[in-house]
Amino acid sequence: MSGDASVTCASYYNANNKFVDTFSCPRQEDEADLLYCCGFVDLKYCCNEPGNYFPYKHGYMWTLSIGALIGLGVAALVLLAFIITVCVLCYLFLYTKPQRLDSGLKLQHLDSSSIKEGKRKAKTEYLNLATTPMNE
Structure with missing residues (x-):
């Protein structure tokens, strides 16, 4: 590209729907190395590398x-x-659940026959105590 060549940006309507006329890059307010027309349909500007779509720092x-x-x-x-x-x-x-305290009692499973036998023994012991004369 020769030193006096410039790229022209076509006219467009910006985001505020205002018409922006055709301009050549670099513009008078731009730096000399901004030779290319870059941007979008609604925002065009001069830049130093072609295909640049980001005009901000x-x-x-x-x-x-x-x-x-x-x-x-x-x-x-x-x-x-x-x-x-x-x-x-x-x-x-x-x-932190409460721990089970050992009461010292041995717990055993009792079946119905052992329960009846225990009741019979308790009844006979009670009768023996009731019939035994007490010494004064």
Whole structure:
């Protein structure tokens, strides 16, 4: 490309529906290295590399990235607090139940015949105590 060649951007209507007339790159207010017409249907500008569709500085991306990182950090902290809470509640539920105290009594399963035999023995012992004379 020769040094005096310029690229022409076709006229268009911008986002506010205002007509923008045809212009050649670089414009008087642009730097000399902005030789190409770039942009979209509703926003055209001169740029230094063909096919560039982003007219703004990339600095604002850092604020978006910082905002996203802060949001992800808060979400991670909330998730971590939830997991810790669940773990603590599970621990309290499992390990702070009242423990069974040993009363020292041996518990045995009794069938119906042994229950009847026990009642018969108790009845005979009571009758023996009732009929035995007491010494004064």
